[in-house]
Amino acid sequence: MKELKESLKALVVETSTNLPPDVRRALADAMKRETPDTRSSLALDTIAINVDMACDGVAPICQDTGMPTFEIKTPVGTNQILMTKVIREVIAEATREGKLRKNSVDSLTGKNSGDNLGPGTPIIHFEQWEEDDIEVRLILKGGGCENKNIQYALPVELPPLDRADRNLDGIRKCILHAVFQAQGHGCSVGAIGVAIGGDRTSGYQNAKMQLFRPLDDINPDPALASLERYVMDNANKLGIGTMGFGGAVSLIGCKIGAYNRLPASFFVSVAYDCWAFRRLGVVLDARSGAIKRWLYKDDTPSVKLARTEGLPLTGREVRLNVPLSEEQVRSLKVGDVVLLSGLMHTGRDEIHHHLLTHDSPVDLRGATLYHCGPVALRQGEEWFINAAGPTTSNREEPYEADIIKKFGLRAVIGKGGMGAKTLRALKEHGAVYLNAIGGAAQYYAKCITKVEGVDFLDFGVPEAMWHIRVKDFPAIVTMDAHGNSLHADVERASGEELAKFAAPATF
Secondary structure (H helix, E strand, C coil), X not given: CHHHHHXXXXXXXXXXXXXXXXXXXXXXXXXXXXXXXCHHHHHHHHHHHHHHHHHHXXXXXXXXXXXXXEEEEEECCCCHHHHHHHHHHHHXXXXXXXXXXXXXXXXXXXXXXXXXXXXXECEEEEEEECCCCEEEEEEEECHHHHCCCEEEECCEECCCCCEECCCHHHHHHHHHHHHHHHCCCCCCCEEEEEEECCCHHHHHHHHHHHCCCCCCCCCCCHHHHHHHHHHHHHXXXXXXXXXXXXXXXXXXXXXXXXXXXXXXXXXXXXXXXXXXXXXXXXXXXCCCCCEEEEECCCCCCCCCCCCCCCCCCCCCCXXXXXXXXXXXXXXXXXCCEEEXXXXXXXXXXXXXXXXXXXXXXXXXXXXXXXXXXXXXXXXXXXXEEEECCCCEHHHHHHHHHHHHHHHCCCEEEEECCCCHHHHHHHHHHXXXXXXXXXXXHHHHHCCEEXXXXXXXXXXXXXXXXXXXXXXXXXXXXXXCCCCCEHHHXXXXXXXXXXXXXXXXXXX
């Protein structure tokens, strides 16, 4: 049992902190293909630095370590009850050590369990097979990309692609639309798993199972292999780019499977995953629990992904000290790269809802509010932030305009952009939206020089309001105080490109 626990702990830690070689190769290829000196190339450079930092520091690549999902194959007679017990112990231990974020929340009370254990957490699926060894595969898929999963019931009208029928061409339209609707919310560049058929439940499960395939494999079904190639050749023509900034590369993988279906149902289910594609596996000796070999890893050691030691700066960056003035904010425009220093505050779903009807524990006039749910560890009396990338901002769209008006915020930081209501508030009250690089949890954690304090810790670590002092925190102005939104522009332009794929295609 001790050796089994050590093996499973190694799998969890390695999955959270080190991307597999096939994903690294895909990201390296994206960096070569992206136009230099653009917002997307800057985002990819930040991602590459973050990947290297996470690997070197054995720290979470992204602060959202997702819903741990184990797919396990065991010989007949293996004690699956014991394995489940050990997995739960490992998950709790990895959470205490900051390798996983405290992510398991009671859906009725909103209380965070604090150890990633609870009904349905983690997800463990067992299957018996006739091999002598145990195979364990693990995927950590965060909430931002999980929210961009989508399921279609054919036939369906898909503007601007017209009707998607119950055939391969209709499936093609659904897949392209799935990439389009994700925009930057799911931390593109992304990968998708697609399931054709099944029922609603099995379709989504099969779609997620496709993400366990290596990115560079070839589908054994010729028709599906051809469709995968078509999607990879054409989805990047939409111009969504990294983080939805616009660019040449939006997708690094497309894997498609098919189940039989009921005559009345024709589902196409899509599981979207982000660039932080954390998926690994091990083969274990069934008697001892020792690791016999790793899955998804080749014989070559991980090489540095970053092209430079630090983020390449142009000298055109705008250095700002927070709190900010209205004059400073109104001088910014979409596309500006800013480097922030000073005291910032985090706040996401629970904080926004709370502040609508309550006062803030700190003065937010001129402040910067960071949509972030960090991995935080206590060291004695001090707190330490172990991972601190942005969360998806559009969840706060119902609240943000009111929060800006009520408290006098000057900047909001997140990823994926926000909608028309927030854009109007930015213009009216003199504030900006700054897009940080989604998933770059180690890079941003290193920008934090001190945790000044925390409020609302009873909401759980990710949902608490952290008061953090930062230095040279980089972000891009994507919504300014003059009514301009890069996100709206990219969505409009990519929609026009999507419309070009409405005609039937052969592949």
